[in-house]
Amino acid sequence: xxxxxxxxxxxxxxxxxxxxxxxxxxxxxxxxxxxxxxxxxxxxxxxxxxxxxxxxxxxxxxxxxxxxxxxxxxxxxxxxxxxxxxxxxxxxxxxxxxxxxxxxxxxxxxxxxxxxxxxxxxxxxxxxxxxxxxxxxxxxxxxxxxxxxxxxxxxxxxxxxxxxxxxxxxxxxxxxxxxxxxxxxxxxxxxxxxxxxxxxxxxxxxxxxxxxxxxxxxxxxxxxxxxxxxxxxxxxxxxxxxxxxxxxxxxxxxxxxxxxxxxxxxxxxxxxxxxxxxxxxxxxxxxxxxxxxxxxxxxxxxxxxxxxxxxxxxxxxxxxxxxxxxxxxxxxxxxxxxxxx
Amino acid sequence: xxxxxxxxxxxxxxxxxxxxxxxxxxxxxxxxxxxxxxxxxxxxxxxxxxxxxxxxxxxxxxxxxxxxxxxxxxxxxxxxxxxxxxxxxxxxxxxxxxxxxxxxxxxxxxxxxxxxxxxxxxxxxxxxxxxxxxxxxxxxxxxxxxxxxxxxxxxxxxxxxxxxxxxxxxxxxxxxxxxxxxxxxxxxxxxxxxxxxxxxxxxxxxxxxxxxxxxxxxxxxxxxxxxxxxxxxxxxxxxxxxxxxxxxxxxxxxxxxxxxxxxxxxxxxxxxxxxxxxxxxxxxxxxxxxxxxxxxxxxxxxxxxxxxxxxxxxxxxxxxxxxxxxxxxxxxxxxxxxxxxxxxxxxxxxxxxxxxxxxxxxxxxxxxxxxxxxxxxxxxxxxxxxxxxxxxxxxxxxxxxxxxxxxxxxxxxxxxxxxxxxxxxxxxxxxxxxxxxxxxxxxxxxxxxxxxxxxxxxxxxxxxxxxxxxxxxxxxxxxxxxxxxxxxxxxxxxxxxxxxxxxxxxxxxxxxxxxxxxx
Numbered sequence: 005x006x007x008x009x010x011x012x013x014x015x016x017x018x019x020x021x022x023x024x025x026x027x028x029x030x031x032x033x034x035x036x037x038x039x040x041x042x043x044x045x046x047x048x049x050x051x052x053x054x055x056x057x058x059x060x061x062x063x064x065x066x067x068x069x070x071x072x073x074x075x076x077x078x079x080x081x082x083x084x085x086x087x088x089x090x091x092x093x094x095x096x097x098x099x100x101x102x103x104x105x106x107x108x109x110x111x112x113x114x115x116x117x118x119x120x121x122x123x124x125x126x127x128x129x130x131x132x133x134x135x136x137x138x139x140x141x142x143x144x145x146x147x148x149x150x151x152x153x154x155x156x157x158x159x160x161x162x163x164x165x166x167x168x169x170x171x172x173x174x175x176x177x178x179x180x181x182x183x184x185x186x187x188x189x190x191x192x193x194x195x196x197x198x199x200x201x202x203x204x205x206x207x208x209x210x211x212x213x214x215x216x217x218x219x220x221x222x223x224x225x226x227x228x229x230x231x232x233x234x235x236x237x238x239x240x241x242x243x244x245x246x247x248x249x250x251x252x253x254x255x256x257x258x259x260x261x262x263x264x265x266x267x268x269x270x271x272x273x274x275x276x277x278x279x280x281x282x283x284x285x286x287x288x289x290x291x292x293x294x295x296x297x298x299x300x301x302x303x304x305x306x307x308x309x310x311x312x313x314x315x316x317x318x319x320x321x322x323x324x325x326x327x328x329x330x331x332x333x334x335x336x337x338x339x340x341x342x343x344x345x
Numbered sequence: 346x347x348x349x350x351x352x353x354x355x356x357x358x359x360x361x362x363x364x365x366x367x368x369x370x371x372x373x374x375x376x377x378x379x380x381x382x383x384x385x386x387x388x389x390x391x392x393x394x395x396x397x398x399x400x401x402x403x404x405x406x407x408x409x410x411x412x413x414x415x416x417x418x419x420x421x422x423x424x425x426x427x428x429x430x431x432x433x434x435x436x437x438x439x440x441x442x443x444x445x446x447x448x449x450x451x452x453x454x455x456x457x458x459x460x461x462x463x464x465x466x467x468x469x470x471x472x473x474x475x476x477x478x479x480x481x482x483x484x485x486x487x488x489x490x491x492x493x494x495x496x497x498x499x500x501x502x503x504x505x506x507x508x509x510x511x512x513x514x515x516x517x518x519x520x521x522x523x524x525x526x527x528x529x530x531x532x533x534x535x536x537x538x539x540x541x542x543x544x545x546x547x548x549x550x551x552x553x554x555x556x557x558x559x560x561x562x563x564x565x566x567x568x569x570x571x572x573x574x575x576x577x578x579x580x581x582x583x584x585x586x587x588x589x590x591x592x593x594x595x596x597x598x599x600x601x602x603x604x605x606x607x608x609x610x611x612x613x614x615x616x617x618x619x620x621x622x623x624x625x626x627x628x629x630x631x632x633x634x635x636x637x638x639x640x641x642x643x644x645x646x647x648x649x650x651x652x653x654x655x656x657x658x659x660x661x662x663x664x665x666x667x668x669x670x671x672x673x674x675x676x677x678x679x680x681x682x683x684x685x686x687x688x689x690x691x692x693x694x695x696x697x698x699x700x701x702x703x704x705x706x707x708x709x710x711x712x713x714x715x716x717x718x719x720x721x722x723x724x725x726x727x728x729x730x731x732x733x734x735x736x737x738x739x740x741x742x743x744x745x746x747x748x749x750x751x752x753x754x755x756x757x758x759x760x761x762x763x764x765x766x767x768x769x770x771x772x773x774x775x776x777x778x779x780x781x782x783x784x785x786x787x788x789x790x791x792x793x794x795x796x797x798x799x800x801x802x803x804x805x806x807x808x809x810x811x812x813x814x815x816x817x818x819x820x821x822x823x824x825x826x827x828x829x830x831x832x833x834x835x836x837x838x839x840x841x842x843x844x845x846x847x848x849x850x851x852x853x854x855x856x857x858x859x860x861x862x863x864x
Contacts, residue, residue: 210726212718219715222704229663229693229701230716230768231684289706 043281043298043331050302054309061312064189071194072183072259074304076101076252077271078197078297081278082204083134083245085296088279089208090241091221091288092141092148096133097249097275098268099159104130104250106163109172109263119176127250133159134246138239156272164265172263182258193255200248205293217241221288277324278303281331302327366390366554367412367430367443367523371421374407382407383578384421389523389554394545396569396587397558400598400815404578405558406448409525412556413445414438425522442522446529450508454501459483461500462515486514490544506537513544524548525556530564542568560598560648562591562852574598592845595852599815599844609839611803613823614639617675618807619691619776621660624669629655630831633669637776637807642798644822644842645811647851652831653811654696657778660809661693662686663701674775687716690775694765694782696811698758702765709749709756710736713768720772739767744793759790766794770801777801780811795821815844829853 055062080097087094108126111117117125133155140151185192207214216237219227228234249268257263282299284291306327310320367389374382382404389395399405410416412423414432423430425441432438435445452461459479460467468475483496492510500508509529516524526545530538545555545568557568565572569587573580574597582597618639625631630652637643647653659666662680671678673689680686686693695701703712710732718727721735736749743763747756753764762782769777779798783791798821802808812818818825825842827834827850834850 210728212722212725212727215711215718215727216715218707218711219704222706223700225701226704227715229661229683229695231682231687232715233684289704 043283043295043302046281046327046331046334047298047302047305050305050309054305054312058309058312061309066308066312068189068191068194070301070304070308071197072191073308074300075191075193075197076255076259077274077278077303078300079200079248079252079255080271080275081282081296081300082200082293083248084275085279085282085284085291085293086204086208086217086241087148087245088284088286089217089221089288089291090238091224092238092242093152093276093286094134094137094242094245095149095152095272096137096156096159097245098271099156099163100130100133100246100249101253101256101268101271102163102265103133103159103166105253105257105263105267106166106172106265108253108257110166112175113172113263114167119179123179123254126253127247130250130253131243131247134243134249135239137246138242141242142235142238160269167265169265171265173261175257175261180258180261183255193259196251196255200251201293201297208293213237213240218289221290223289273321273324274303277328281328299331302331365426367423367425369408369412369421369423372408372411372418372423373420374404374411374416375419381578382411382418382575385573385575385578385580387412387556387573387580389556391522391554392549392552393570394549394555394557394568394587396565396572397556397575398560398562398565398572398594398598399575400560400813403575403598405575406527407578408575409445409527409556409558412438412523413443413525415445439519439521442520443525444516444519444521444523445525445527446512446516448527448529450505450512452500452508452511455499457497457499458487458494458503458511459496461511462486462496462518464515482518483514486517487511489517489547490514491540491547504537506533506540509533509537509541510544513541517548521553523554523556525558527558528560530559530561538564560852562594565594566591591852592849595845595848599848610642610821610823611640611799613641613802614805618673619660620670620672620675622670622672624656624659624671625667626655626659626664627667629659629664630828631668633826633828633833635826635833635836637809639775639805639807640802641824642802642808642810642822644818644825645809645828646815646818646825646847647828647834649813651828651851653828654780655831656828657693657780657809657811658695660686661691661778663693663695691778692769692774692776693778694769694780696780696784698761698765698785703753703761703768705754706752708751709745709747709753709764709767712753712764713739713749713771715768717771735771739764739771742770743767743797757790759786759793762786762790763793766797770797773801773804774806776807776809778809778811781813782810783812783814783817815847819844819847827851 060066080101084094084097104126107129108122111122111125112119137148137152137155140146140154141148144151183191183193187195208217209215216227216232219230219232220234220237224234253268256267278299279291279296280286280299281302282291282295282297284295303324306323307320310323315323369385369387372382372385373380385404385408387395387397387408397405397408407416411418414435414437417433430441432441432443438444453464456464459476462483463479468478470478480496487494487496487510490510490513492514494503494507494510500511529541533541545557548555557565559565566587566589572584572587572589572594574582574594576598616639617636620636622634624633633656635643645653645657655664658664660671660680662683662685665681671680673691678689680689680691699705714721714727714732714735721727721731723731739745740749743766745760745763745767747760749764753761756764766782782794782798786794798808798810810818810821819842822842823839825837825847827837827847829851830853834853837846
């Protein structure tokens with residue numbers, strides 16, 4: 005899953021190169037199959053199956069619908085992936101979404117702030133909770149699981165507390181346009197989603213500070229001895245994760261025209277599922293945005309398909325659980341076949 | 346301990362039949378083509394102590410591992426009282442009455458002392474652990490050792506010395522007839538070591554046959570009834586008494602036939618590249634002062650645990666100094682972390698390649714560029730082209746044989762080490778520190794690494810080489826700094842730095858560390 009795996013490797017001098025070559029010339033179907041990432045195979049299978057099972061599935065309208073349905077989860081998944089690459093975990097994403105949404109709603113609906121000011125403060129709240137996560141995990145020396153469990157609890161409570169549990173409704177039209185506008189038929193929120201993925205992928209792949217994430221997650225001591233600023237990078241990553249949760253909160257608020265104190269409650273599960281199905285290891289040091297995007301599409305397509313097929317909402321999480329297990333098992337088998345030991 | 350056993354043993358000892366006790370002959374062990382133990386004979390008699398000496402890597406630990414059933418010999422036989430003894434596991438060895446007390450203490454900190462002593466064989470009564478029994482038994486054995494540790498308390502928080510006692514107690518509850526001590530004093534202070542000796546005396550009086558491994562000669566001559574010396578896996582000398590002159594043992598450990606394997610190093614420069622003044626890190630080392638000129642190679646010799654690695658780690662910012670000064674190119678420099686050391690032009694190849702040097706799951710190219718990506722980036726971007734260009738250059742410079750675009754894990758040890766060296770040469774350092782630069786690499790890669798060190802010195806890089814291989818240090822260096830017991834014992838010029846002279850300084854243990862260090 006490292007960024008350099010997939011390209012055709014330049015030929016070098018040695019025995020390793022020859023074995024590599026002879027292996028790829030003796031291509032069998034199995035060998036090819038083992039090189040295609042497991043999640044992608046799964047996505048195609050699910051996609052084809054649903055196309056046959058439901059007449060509504062494979063329509064442009066439905067596919068665009070899926071894109072809007074996954075945009076908030078997808079943006080949060082990017083932050084979650086970054087945190088998981090450095091060997092951490094962020095349990096607070098859903099709660100941060102709710103709190104940033106509610107602080108924005110309270111400032112606008114209760115404190116009477118102009119919305120143009122309330123919105124950036126909402127984003128700031130998300131970033132600050134992310135920063136707090138980072139501080140607890142670095143300077144506070146807490147395990148990220150525990151640090152973010154605590155902030156999850158606190159943020160979820162505050163989200164209800166600020167308005168006494170009441171939703172805030174009636175946002176400005178230009179804000180609602182965020183989720184109703186389309187360009188050339190593509191919904192704006194889908195474009196935002198793809199942009200976030202592209203920017204993050206670019207950062208991880210080409211920028212020194214982004215590439216350092218893999219170094220930190222792979223072996224923190226090696227990274228430290230190589231002069232990588234570990235704490236600063238971790239703080240940045242947790243802050244970004246918080247900020248992206250707040251951005252997702254904007255989309256949800258705009259879509260509902262309402263800031264709901266209990267929003268984001270079930271998002272954590274979906275977000276972790278997306279990243280894990282996308283091939284990232286919770287041990288850190290691996291994971292890619294391409295994989296995460298495939299994972300996101302699997303979750304999106306699956307949820308959409310099950311709704312179209314009238315699967316009971318209570319059974320949908322069961323299917324999700326099965327998919328997580330299947331995806332991770334096939335992915336591990338594939339990477340073992342590739343790794344060669 | 347079973348109270349009858351010593352009496353029986355005492356009888357066996359007086360009988361002194363040929364082949365009584367544990368007799369090993371011709372023990373041989375080969376790992377991947379390298380013979381680490383080659384035809385070693387050792388005989389353990391009940392009620393006496395064999396001192397086993399040798400340099401780092403002489404084969405002491407492998408020999409003891411074979412006797413204790415942890416590894417199986419490729420050739421050779423072992424007998425106990427004339428009967429074949431072929432342990433396939435430590436359990437077999439224990440059943441036959443042979444126990445090994447490990448160099449590294451392995452305890453589960455949150456279990457009680459008695460639970461640790463009986464770990465893996467906790468007796469049960471009505472389905473639950475019989476605490477009363479293990480506590481009583483533990484208390485009895487600990488008292489035998491003159492220890493007053495409460496068997497009910499948790500191990501966490503106990504001193505290393507106390508844990509060592511527990512480790513010995515654990516062996517004694519098995520009523521062993523033979524006990525191997527593998528450098529028990531490595532982590533102990535002087536008075537604590539004296540306690541261990543008292544305990545060994547007790548065991549000896551009880552008729553237990555003992556092997557005591559150490560490279561501290563004071564200890565060996567204090568405790569041993571006979572001495573066996575290993576060098577390069579062979580038994581090169583043996584004495585049937587413990588009263589042997591230390592110089593004689595040193596000569597046997599080092600070998601008279603020692604020859605320098607390398608040509609003289611290139612001419613060193615006149616300008617000082619780095620100066621260290623009275624550097625210390627509390628609890629690890631103190632009183633280290635030296636200078637290294639441009640183009641000079643300074644070797645650092647000493648036994649394991651002498652504080653060499655800790656000292657160079659502090660210079661490279663891996664750990665923080667608690668006292669002293671470092672001047673780089675004449676300028677006092679604070680080195681608080683590795684990033685600061687890299688900025689100051691100091692690079693260090695750490696001793697532990699897998700845990701400190703390389704990320705084995707990342708490609709060689711990415712490993713090498715890691716510290717330098719901000720400098721290497723083109724318009725802020727680290728592209729495949731950048732990676733490939735850097736990797737190609739280092740492959741040529743260091744003769745790295747293997748791909749650098751696949752995880753380093755798939756390369757041989759020698760090529761991994763070259764990648765690690767390449768990582769720290771992308772930007773030429775002013776000071777290059779190498780900690781065990783040839784550990785676990787094949788001979789060919791070794792020669793390349795030596796050549797590279799020489800070439801860098803010729804370019805004007807100041808090089809500090811820490812190595813446990815004496816020949817390596819002596820062959821490469823202009824001067825050799827010797828450490829023992831966390832202190833600098835002296836700096837020898839190349840023409841003074843004979844193996845004997847270095848070993849004499851390196852063996853200055855706790856007992857005579859106060860002797861004039863200006864040697």
